[in-house]
Amino acid sequence: MAGAGPVKAFLEVEGGDKLPCLFNPAQLQLTRVNRWEGQSRPGRGVPRLRYAGSESGSLVVDLFFDTTHDGTAVTRYTGKILQLMEIDPSLPGTDEPSGNARPPAVTFHWGDLHSFKAVVASLDLTFTYFSSTGTPLRARLGLVLRQYEESRAFGPQNPTSGTPDPHRVHRVLAGETLDRIAARYYGDATRWRLLADANGISDPLAVRPGALLAVPRMDAS
Template identity: 55%
Template sequence: MALTEKAYLKIEKSADNIPCMFNPSELTLSQSNDWDSKPAPGKGAPQISFKGVKSGTMSLSLVFDTTSTGETVTIHTNKVMALMDIDESLPGTDKTTRNARPPTVTFHWGNFHSFEAVATGLKLTFTYFSSTGTPLRAKIDLDLMQFKDPDQHPKQNPTSGTPEPHRVHRVKPGETLDRISAQYYGDSTKWRQIATANTISDPLAIRVGSLLSIPRNH
């Protein structure tokens, strides 16, 4: 199995975290903007207009393992699968208009905390079984889309409908928060924005290889 590290999923309105193992080489985040192009007959390239920021997306490959206890790994994977199911107990549900949605989820790994998201795709693969056929290890490939900004920043464009997601930085040897701040903001004194976003109490104790959420400058 590839080298993995402990992580967990936090599902909306659930009191329990879902433990998992995460391969840090498989974290993919994407961001895109919406531009409108209206070609006109007989003319060259048209002027395009900015329509807003689209929701951020993230893809994860998570491992769930219960070989140490012998319990079926479905005690964890079933909870993740429920991210695709409608939950009528969630805020915003209106049975008269049949308005309901699945729950949101956030991914946590060390100092990295994802934006609040909804699952748009999920693939479950059982990879190891006991001699009696009990599944003990599984992999879930999970596709997430940003639901709202974690810091509730104002929307970047009144027509976009979605806030702008944070960027992510992997800490390299010799890097410090003030150097990272200078890289992204052009100002080393704004390192506290990064520390606050990642709940870092000791700015000198950031771990090489860890992922930091980099807030948009404000």
């Protein structure tokens, strides 16, 4: 549509929060690695390789933040991204006494481009400009997002034995429970354990409104 502005990229955090990118990245770098193994033997030439599986993909995103227009600290944006590396005790299935806790997963969105579900594997933050009082006003932030689970983002991935069909995704509404969601998708409320297992949920009542749930497809048999 004429006059429409550029589409802004953002990070969607597990649970539904969205962190805007003030400026769209200049480039994205996607890395995929397949492992191939071959046994070398004395007196033999190049060995025949055997496929040994696929590793999680990674997406490198460089973001730029600038708040010189209003003089506020740029940390109000970068701080929220830094928080993505901290453990979130509100995530389903968290049990801190047993060590079952983790930071949230994130997905990078930019128009029609949607990354795989990922975790922040590493972060490199550099403040590049300050006010006369020392307030940081500009920053560059490099993110390495590590693929969290099987995904068809950026095109189909290499098949592996036992790979399930792609999951549907359901955003939890206020008042919904796992059994109600199971009844909606499977026609059987007792199938809620499929949802719990797929999303690492130990307490079926601890499902927050706005959370995104993977909905596995049942076998046709």
